[in-house]
Amino acid sequence: MWRYIGRKLGIYGITFVVAVTINWMIPRFMPGDPVRSMLSRASVSDPEALERMTAYYNEVFGLDTPLHQQYFAFWAGLFRGDLGVSVWLYPEPVVDIILRHVPFTLGLLLPAIILSWIIGNRLGAFAARSKVLDNTVLPIGYILTATPYMWLALLLAWALGVVGGFFPTAGGYSFALTPSWTWGFFTNLVSHWFLPFLSMFVVALGGWAIGMRNMIIYELEADYSNYLQALGAPRRLIRRYAFRNAMLPQITGLAVQLGTIIAGALLTEVVFNYPGLGTLILNSLNNNDFFLLQGIFLFVVVGVLIANFIIDIVYVLVDPRTRVRMTGGAS
Template sequence: MGRYLGRKLLIYLLTFFFAVTIDWLIPRLMPGNPVDTMIARMALRADVAEVLRSYYIRAFQLDLPLWQQYLNFWIALFRGDLGVSTWLFPQPVIAVIYRAVPYDLLLLLPAILLSWIAGNQVGAMAARVRWLDNTILPLGYILTATPYMWLALLLAWALGHVAGLFPIAGAYSFNIRPHLSWLFIQDLLWHWFLPFTSLFLVMFGGWAIGMRNMIIYELEADYSRYLEALGAPQRLIRKYAFRNAMLPQITGLALQLGAIVAGALATEIVFAYPGTGYLILQAVQNQDYFLLQGCFLFIITGVLLANFIIDIIYALVDPRTRLGMTGE
């Protein structure tokens, strides 16, 4: 187990290094620079703007060669310094991201976990109940093929604009300040429902179809036929089939963590939900290098960490995985 974890950790560290390097490089391939965008918003006289531009170029170290900027980035990263946002100057990037992270966790964790649990249970039931199978299969294909953004727009229009049941923007009402009370929590959940539902439905369809197909495959496998010939009860056969079918679903959960990021970005943009997706949109529009690379750094770290944890769980559930990695 120790060798397995060591190899996995090395792979994830190398992945982190290359992903963060690309994260640092991509914003600098954008035309223009964040200082010009920041100065343009100030509407200053040309001479004053030029003086401020020279000052901020040096302050943000954009006058240095790229290799030196890259080296300084890693040095600052190891100190926990992600720089200062040019869009929300002079706020530190890490403080801006910290304010957005709770909204991401509130939206993503319930959507991922609840859709995975519900999808697996409903898919397993659909494999043995014909009327449920006839309902879940076409519905699941429709949901899993639906783009996150399109479903978010549809829900916002139908339940928000037409029916007026839910708000379609923000994480809470603009006339309420965040505080610990039942009134604020109720308002928070009221704004949270539509973004959560759009993510939950798309993922639920994929999990349900995957589990339904895997259960049917396992029930037709040789060991299931053998147990049936021995007179084993159907409940026991289905139990073994469900446990074997869960292994690919655990792998799928790790892959879904990467795909859900794109869905969350689109959903947060549609609903102006103040998570990292909304911050990324603002960072791109304002050419904020530092906020953009900070948001992607948070996403890279979260996805790699979640995948590493699932790899450990998978090795514990299926010992063949670590045996194959270590060659034992």
């Protein structure tokens, strides 16, 4: 078991290094000079002042050193928790900006992923129960999974926000309020949170329901199900076994889908102008703020890696077969 975890950690470690390297490379080889764009906003007309300011900022951002030094400096900063200074919101540190936005994304992602997974699985298992249910849940599920996140988000924003007026369609909370631990602020937060959450939840739900429905039908046809039926075991027991066994591929599916879901969350945030990492990415792109962009990607990568690692461990705990293979049992 520990050897397995160690090996997995090694693999994730390598992935992390590669991800960080790519992450560091992309903004540096992207066209566009961030310092120049920052200065152009300040509209400095004196060429000498411009040159000196450029030199100053290049030094601040560490862009005057050779590339390999920049690379190692990046790693060193990473371990100190220092991802540099933002260009767009100069001179705020990147980490502070990200930490301010992360709670919004997590608050959106975690409930959407976990609830859609649990409810989708239940729904799929339930649909496999009868022809009528199957014939309704399946097509709806297909339509939902085929829906692009932002399209559904737009649709919901239009229907429930603009036309219905039930929910606000933009922002994380009303601009009239300042964040505080009051009931009023909390309800305002939830009302802003609801639509982006709903759009992500609904799209993910369909996929899980279809997957579960297919898996459970497969499991109900499996030999052990037939054997138990022949011995007169009640449907309840057989369904319980089938459900549990059908969950296993769904856990793997969760690990595989995680990246897609996060990408979907980023788009959804942009649609609702929700102050999470997605909107932040858009802003940093628009402002050529590659330190910020780099920091956000790093956070996303680390988040996905941690989540995958947790799923790997959970899988070993729930499926005895993987455990046996690791400890080397008979057959």
